[in-house]
Amino acid sequence: MPGAHAGRSAIVGTGCHHGPVLLAEVVEVSARVAATRSRTAKAAAIADLLRRADATEVEPVTAWLSGDTGQGRLGVGWRTLAARTGPVAEQPSLTVEAVVAALTELATTSGAGSAARRDAVLTALLAAATAEETRFLGSLLTGELRQGALEGVVLDAVALAADVPAATVRRAFMLSGRLPGTAAAALTGGAAALETVRLEVGRPVRPMLAAPGSSLDAALTDLGDDVTVEFKLDGARIQVHRDGDVVRVWTRTLREITEGVPELVALARSLPCRSAVLDGETLALDDDGRPRAFQDTMSRFGSESGDEGVLLSPFFFDLLHLDGRDLLDEPLDVRLDALAGLLAGEAHAALRMPGMRRPDPEQAAQVLDDALSGGHEGVVVKALDAPYAAGRRGKAWQKVKPVHTLDLVVLGAEWGYGRRTGSLSNIHLGARDPDGGEPVMVGKTFKGMTDELLAWQTRTFPDLAREDPAWGVLLRPELVVEIAVDGAQRSTRYPGGVALRFARVLRYRPDKTPAEADTLDAVRALLAP
Numbered sequence: 145m146p147g148a149h150a151g152r153s154a155i156v157g158t159g160c161h162h163g164p165v166l167l168a169e170v171v172e173v174s175a176r177v178a179a180t181r182s183r184t185a186k187a188a189a190i191a192d193l194l195r196r197a198d199a200t201e202v203e204p205v206t207a208w209l210s211g212d213t214g215q216g217r218l219g220v221g222w223r224t225l226a227a228r229t230g231p232v233a234e235q236p237s238l239t240v241e242a243v244v245a246a247l248t249e250l251a252t253t254s255g256a257g258s259a260a261r262r263d264a265v266l267t268a269l270l271a272a273a274t275a276e277e278t279r280f281l282g283s284l285l286t287g288e289l290r291q292g293a294l295e296g297v298v299l300d301a302v303a304l305a306a307d308v309p310a311a312t313v314r315r316a317f318m319l320s321g322r323l324p325g326t327a328a329a330a331l332t333g334g335a336a337a338l339e340t341v342r343l344e345v346g347r348p349v350r351p352m353l354a355a356p357g358s359s360l361d362a363a364l365t366d367l368g369d370d371v372t373v374e375f376k377l378d379g380a381r382i383q384v385h386r387d388g389d390v391v392r393v394w395t396r397t398l399r400e401i402t403e404g405v406p407e408l409v410a411l412a413r414s415l416p417c418r419s420a421v422l423d424g425e426t427l428a429l430d431d432d433g434r435p436r437a438f439q440d441t442m443s444r445f446g447s448e449s450g451d452e453g454v455l456l457s458p459f460f461f462d463l464l465h466l467d468g469r470d471l472l473d474e475p476l477d478v479r480l481d482a483l484a485g486l487l488a489g490e491a492h493a494a495l496r497m498p499g500m501r502r503p504d505p506e507q508a509a510q511v512l513d514d515a516l517s518g519g520h521e522g523v524v525v526k527a528l529d530a531p532y533a534a535g536r537r538g539k540a541w542q543k544v545k546p547v548h549t550l551d552l553v554v555l556g557a558e559w560g561y562g563r564r565t566g567s568l569s570n571i572h573l574g575a576r577d578p579d580g581g582e583p584v585m586v587g588k589t590f591k592g593m594t595d596e597l598l599a600w601q602t603r604t605f606p607d608l609a610r611e612d613p614a615w616g617v618l619l620r621p622e623l624v625v626e627i628a629v630d631g632a633q634r635s636t637r638y639p640g641g642v643a644l645r646f647a648r649v650l651r652y653r654p655d656k657t658p659a660e661a662d663t664l665d666a667v668r669a670l671l672a673p
């Protein structure tokens with residue numbers, strides 16, 4: 145194995161120089177992180193390792209510990225891995241560098257005739273790995289570690305190891321969207337390097353998110369008079385960047401969708417500006433201007449090219465950059481003025497998110513009423529003095545929706561019976577562990593599924609299976625589903641001590657990752673007092 149390195153123990157402890165970081169050290173830290181619930185202990189364990197890593201090792205180590213290969217998806221399935229039962233190495237020798245080389249080769253070797261080469265790379269890698277390393281690589285390659293909840297812990301660890309404020313690390317991450325690059329900048333250049341990270345037109349930032357508000361009155365009481373109340377449309381988040389004639393569009397998970405949304409690109413190009421970064425929501429409307437089924441909107445966002453007959457309408461609610469001026473740190477009031485100016489033309493008025501600034505309580509209630517009678521989800525109440533907090537779910541934006549919904553991780557599905565024999569039906573639902581552990585099961589449901597959805601589950605789930613017991617499938621935690629519930633109740637059956645009441649499926653959320661699913665605390669918040 146190129147780069148494999150034995151005999152490392154000879155130089156450990158010299159105090160002045162250290163050898164390359166071994167994969168075994170990363171695996172050990174990963175195990176320590178999984179074994180403790182203490183966020184501080186997790187971050188401390190990772191920080192220790194980062195202090196030992198050199199500039200080229202920091203990026204892969206932080207990527208892997210947050211569950212990312214650092215190379216995107218490598219197309220290695222669990223079946224491929226399960227089929228390998230060769231001997232394992234007794235002693236750890238793989239260096240981080242050697243693993244990076246192998247993963248890079250897997251990532252860049254594709255197309256006709258590549259199967260044999262990929263197979264050889266994988267075989268050589270696994271032959272040099274110990275049993276623990278094999279397990280870790282397996283989880284990494286199949287995406288099982290990809291829970292993303294670990295991102296926050298890794299960011300804390302970077303702050304500790306580089307001795308810079310956590311807020312500085314977080315901001316650089318949110319603006320660059322890149323965790324490994326942020327870690328490398330922090331550890332090599334400290335706070336000064338992180339502070340040079342700015343909003344760049346053409347590079348998406350993590351979107352600001354909303355906290356759940358229990359009611360309109362509660363949100364208004366909490367935020368005071370200096371607010372805007374806007375429709376909450378139930379579509380997909382979009383971030384649109386325009387630089388001259390070049391327009392690019394990203395989703396809330398920062399996946400680029402420019403090619404698939406020509407109508408949005410054309411609209412952005414028609415705006416009276418040279419450069420802009422717009423934040424908004426897009427959805428498909430019917431002829432009366434009411435939202436079409438969410439599936440119609442999402443059909444434009446899937447991996448298959450969607451139904452071209454479904455046109456998307458954008459509604460912009462924020463402006464982060466305009467003609468060379470960054471607006472991110474300006475209060476929302478200023479950003480909304482700039483947005484109103486940009487969309488002032490008659491042709492563009494329809495692109496503004498409906499809402500009202502500084503409404504009195506009656507006017508605010510009227511906005512909510514209009515939103516609901518227009519077929520929308522509710523409203524978002526936003527503090528006008530707040531800057532754009534990229535990537536944060538803060539109190540400055542509060543969403544008010546009459547129905548309780550939760551975004552949960554699908555953990556498995558049971559074979560149906562009766563009319564549903566042969567279909568994967570009753571799904572197991574998990575809430576996110578905020579500390580980055582495995583999702584915690586909080587209930588099951590087979591309600592609210594159309595025949596189409598059942599067929600889709602039955603078709604898709606086997607590919608995501610990590611085990612297939614006789615009763616159904618256990619899935620890798622990758623899919624997020626939105627569930628409506630009446631509430632929650634205490635339970636001795638479920639590990640989190642809480643179970644959903646009357647859960648029914650609203651829809652799958654391909655625009656969300658398990659890291660963005662609702663937490664166990666969100667479920668507990670629904671317990672009747």
Ligand SMILES: Nc1ncnc2c1ncn2[C@@H]1O[C@H](COP(=O)(O)OP(=O)(O)OP(=O)(O)O)[C@@H](O)[C@H]1O
Pocket residue numbers: 351352353354355374375376377378379380381396425461497524543551
């Ligand atoms: N006027 C608006 N302002 C901000 N976000 C809006 C607005 N209208 C719709 N949205 C959408 O609502 C989302 C904010 O809610 P949240 O941050 O909880 O994300 P979410 O979990 O996707 O929302 P939910 O699950 O409640 O639909 C935004 O990401 C955006 O996609």
